[in-house]
Amino acid sequence: MVERTGKNIGGYHGQTIDIQSVLQQIEQAAARKNWVRDADLFAFLRPNDAARARVYISTGIHGDEPAGPLAALQLLQEDAWPAAAAFWLCPCLNPAGFSLNRRENGEGIDLNRDYRHLQSAEVRAHVKWLQRQPPYDLSLCLHEDWEAGGFYVYELNPDHKPSFAEKIIQAAGAVCPIDPSPVIEGRPAQNGIIRPDLNPADRPQWPEAFYLITHKTRLSYTLEAPSDYPLPSRVAALTAAVRAVLELL
Numbered sequence: 001m002v003e004r005t006g007k008n009i010g011g012y013h014g015q016t017i018d019i020q021s022v023l024q025q026i027e028q029a030a031a032r033k034n035w036v037r038d039a040d041l042f043a044f045l046r047p048n049d050a051a052r053a054r055v056y057i058s059t060g061i062h063g064d065e066p067a068g069p070l071a072a073l074q075l076l077q078e079d080a081w082p083a084a085a086a087f088w089l090c091p092c093l094n095p096a097g098f099s100l101n102r103r104e105n106g107e108g109i110d111l112n113r114d115y116r117h118l119q120s121a122e123v124r125a126h127v128k129w130l131q132r133q134p135p136y137d138l139s140l141c142l143h144e145d146w147e148a149g150g151f152y153v154y155e156l157n158p159d160h161k162p163s164f165a166e167k168i169i170q171a172a173g174a175v176c177p178i179d180p181s182p183v184i185e186g187r188p189a190q191n192g193i194i195r196p197d198l199n200p201a202d203r204p205q206w207p208e209a210f211y212l213i214t215h216k217t218r219l220s221y222t223l224e225a226p227s228d229y230p231l232p233s234r235v236a237a238l239t240a241a242v243r244a245v246l247e248l249l
């Protein structure tokens with residue numbers, strides 16, 4: 001099993017990426033396959049007239065979490081999308097943050113707390129785009145956590161639909177340690193799964209997942225790779241988890 005780097009003291013101090021180069025590769029990989037680039041947002045649609053499921057995938061909202069955009073690139077290059085689904089992909093919601101290797105955007109706003117009050121241009125543009133899209137059967141938000149002892153996942157599943165969380169943990173756990181803590185980010189967790197019992201209406205600051213669960217979907221997963229482990233194993237964990245979900249569609 002992979003070892004922790006021990007580099008992340010007070011923040012993420014691991015490997016960074018050349019975001020412009022990664023975005024260019026994403027653009028090229030999407031163009032070679034059957035993806036349609038949105039005219040306004042850095043977002044891609046993989047249409048499918050026969051789709052039984054609509055799936056939304058986003059990442060790169062925190063500029064100190066490089067595994068997300070790399071996982072999006074790898075998934076595009078692998079091009080192993082199930083025939084039964086259509087996909088919407090936002091591969092990097094905070095490019096300015098990556099240029100600065102910091103969580104927030106260029107103005108110091110944490111975009112993943114901005115989906116209620118829409119202070120940032122990035123989130124306003126994203127929400128405007130989301131409002132033009134159909135509802136989703138499932139959303140996957142790919143993240144990293146520099147403090148985490150292993151991979152974990154948040155599930156928002158208010159209607160108690162069949163859960164993908166165990167499959168996500170199983171797949172990620174084959175390539176990366178799972179966080180065994182009974183409490184993660186202040187919430188009860190079990191085998192790397194957090195099922196927060198909360199009402200977005202009571203929360204002053206909304207992450208992207210709250211916007212999605214309120215307006216776009218009834219099943220949302222936020223995948224968190226542990227960024228104190230080497231970058232390739234985090235990319236492998238995120239891509240394995242996404243593939244595991246796609247296989248179940």
Ligand SMILES: [Zn+2]
Nearest residue numbers: 062065143144
């Ligand atoms: Zn994050």
